[in-house]
Amino acid sequence: MIQVRVLGIALDAAQQHIVLLKPLLEEPGAGNVLPIWIGPQEATSILLAISGEQPPRPLTHDLMKTLLDTVGATVDRVEVTSIEEGTFYAELSLTTPAGPVVLDTRPSDAIAIAVRTEAPLLIADELLAEAGIPAEVAEPRTEEEEKVDEFKKFLDDVDPEDFQG
Numbered sequence: 001m002i003q004v005r006v007l008g009i010a011l012d013a014a015q016q017h018i019v020l021l022k023p024l025l026e027e028p029g030a031g032n033v034l035p036i037w038i039g040p041q042e043a044t045s046i047l048l049a050i051s052g053e054q055p056p057r058p059l060t061h062d063l064m065k066t067l068l069d070t071v072g073a074t075v076d077r078v079e080v081t082s083i084e085e086g087t088f089y090a091e092l093s094l095t096t097p098a099g100p101v102v103l104d105t106r107p108s109d110a111i112a113i114a115v116r117t118e119a120p121l122l123i124a125d126e127l128l129a130e131a132g133i134p135a136e137v138a139e140p141r142t143e144e145e146e147k148v149d150e151f152k153k154f155l156d157d158v159d160p161e162d163f164q165g
Contacts, residue, residue: 001079001122006050006115007033009043017043019111021080021123022135032132034123036080036088042108049115061112068117072097075119078110082124083131 007020019042021034038046045061048054058066068075073096080090090107094100114121 002125002128003120003122004034005121006046006111009047010035012037019043019046019108021111021121023128026135029136031135032128033135033137034080034128034132036107036111038108038111042106042112045112046108046115049112061109061116064109064113065116068094073101075113075117076100077120077122078114080107080110080121080123080127083127 003024004021005024007022010018010020012018017038017040018035019038021036023031041060045059048059049061055062073094076093076095078090078092080088082089088107090105090110092103092105092110092113094103111121113119
């Protein structure tokens with residue numbers, strides 16, 4: 001398992017929400033990022049939790065965290081375990097007063113809970129290898145990086161004869 005962080009939420013070409021997961025210790029632009037398609041409500045829930053904003057009323061994932069706290073359960077870890085026919089699977093590992101419990105869950109719900117509880121978020125190594133995309137494709141680029149790349153392209157394409165009078 002590889003520990004990851006939520007890099008952000010993006011929209012694909014069809015305007016579907018994607019949560020991007022990146023290995024915790026990798027540098028920006030390096031390695032792979034795991035994209036997982038999620039619903040708009042889950043995307044909003046994850047974004048609110050990442051930003052630390054509090055909605056006027058608790059969202060479903062806030063309620064879940066409150067329920068866990070109320071019954072004395074803690075989230076030990078969240079694992080995105082596999083993908084089958086385009087569907088991702090995850091598990092939520094809890095410690096409860098009755099002992100450890102592992103729950104099958106949708107990755108979007110598990111991620112929303114992990115962000116709220118600050119639980120470790122992990123993905124299977126083979127999942128990143130199978131479904132990951134290069135980080136440079138997924139990570140936002142700064143305006144400065146784009147200008148440098150544009151200048152490099154100019155230098156690659158320029159011919160000294162272009163400057164003769």
